[in-house]
Amino acid sequence: MPPLGKMILRRLLWVFPVAFGVVTMTFFMARVLNGDPTELYAPPEATDALRAEIRARLGLADPLPMQFVNYISALLRFDLGISFTTGQNVAADLWDRLPATLELGMVGLSLGIAVGIPLGVLAAVHRERWPDFLVRGTTLSGMALPQFWVGLVLISIFFVDLRWLPGPVGRLPIGIALPPKITGFLLVDTLLAGRPDLWWLAVKQITLPALTLGFSSAAPIARVTRSAMAEAMQSDYIRTAIAMGHSPRVVWFRYSLRNALLPVVTLIGGVAGHIFAGAVLLESIFAWPGLGQYALQAIERSDFAALQGFVIYASLLYVLAFLLVDLLYMFIDPRIRS
Numbered sequence: 001m002p003p004l005g006k007m008i009l010r011r012l013l014w015v016f017p018v019a020f021g022v023v024t025m026t027f028f029m030a031r032v033l034n035g036d037p038t039e040l041y042a043p044p045e046a047t048d049a050l051r052a053e054i055r056a057r058l059g060l061a062d063p064l065p066m067q068f069v070n071y072i073s074a075l076l077r078f079d080l081g082i083s084f085t086t087g088q089n090v091a092a093d094l095w096d097r098l099p100a101t102l103e104l105g106m107v108g109l110s111l112g113i114a115v116g117i118p119l120g121v122l123a124a125v126h127r128e129r130w131p132d133f134l135v136r137g138t139t140l141s142g143m144a145l146p147q148f149w150v151g152l153v154l155i156s157i158f159f160v161d162l163r164w165l166p167g168p169v170g171r172l173p174i175g176i177a178l179p180p181k182i183t184g185f186l187l188v189d190t191l192l193a194g195r196p197d198l199w200w201l202a203v204k205q206i207t208l209p210a211l212t213l214g215f216s217s218a219a220p221i222a223r224v225t226r227s228a229m230a231e232a233m234q235s236d237y238i239r240t241a242i243a244m245g246h247s248p249r250v251v252w253f254r255y256s257l258r259n260a261l262l263p264v265v266t267l268i269g270g271v272a273g274h275i276f277a278g279a280v281l282l283e284s285i286f287a288w289p290g291l292g293q294y295a296l297q298a299i300e301r302s303d304f305a306a307l308q309g310f311v312i313y314a315s316l317l318y319v320l321a322f323l324l325v326d327l328l329y330m331f332i333d334p335r336i337r338s
């Protein structure tokens with residue numbers, strides 16, 4: 001196997017012990033912090049015999065090591081238990097809501113990257129001049145403002161005052177039926193169903209939450225891009241490229257930006273993990289039926305199984321995001337491949 005293939009395989013194999021560690025910590029922390037889940041399922045007038053029956057049905061009557069073995073066995077069958085709120089299998093609930101979170105996350109993160117990297121380049125190229133000061137001030141504000149507050153401000157401006165965009169009622173306006181589910185991504189399914197009218201409604205519904213995510217993610221991306229590129233532009237090879245007569249565009253984008261991408265990609269991986277794991281408050285504000293809203297409902301209703309399943313899903317999404325970052329490193333930096 002070539003060295004690059006071995007390196008990729010090694011990174012992929014690291015996912016399994018990390019995932020096992022996440023599952024183990026989630027299991028024992030849930031047992032310590034959440035008390036007795038029997039109270040969620042037993043009616044107030046339940047007798048001791050009924051409570052014991054419920055504990056046995058939930059597998060809580062077994063010793064803790066046996067509970068853990070049974071839990072791992074269930075996970076291997078994609079069984080995360082039954083949600084107290086929905087009455088459905090938690091894995092099915094999470095899988096059903098995952099496309100909504102991924103769709104919003106991909107649109108929002110794409111906006112953040114499309115805005116953040118050019119702003120960072122602009123600030124680095126005009127370092128210590130007014131474009132740099134403007135970008136640094138704007139990004140500092142973007143990092144300081146809470147995401148949910150930005151969302152509320154955008155709702156107030158574009159829905160309440162200007163009436164340019166629809167209200168925060170989910171993925172489609174109230175009363176509009178969803179198209180047949182093919183991929184789960186509404187912007188794709190509406191086109192596959194031959195419904196451009198629904199596609200346009202879905203675009204308008206996703207605009208405000210995506211702008212909120214884009215604003216919040218563009219700020220740190222721009223700051224890291226500016227810092228990394230400004231450092232790269234002080235390097236000897238950049239001065240050599242300038243002395244050799246290369247145009248500013250070639251120096252900025254071919255040499256400086258490319259060598260500044262590693263910390264930017266690392267940051268984007270962390271931002272993506274946070275977004276794809278479910279922006280809890282943001283999805284709640286916009287009534288977005290994703291993982292974040294599901295987690296908030298689980299917290300409000302003390303839904304033991306749903307909350308535990310969400311933590312596992314969110315943690316694994318973080319792991320996969322940083323695995324993708326590691327793989328991108330190999331293609332961005334030739335030194336890592338060698």
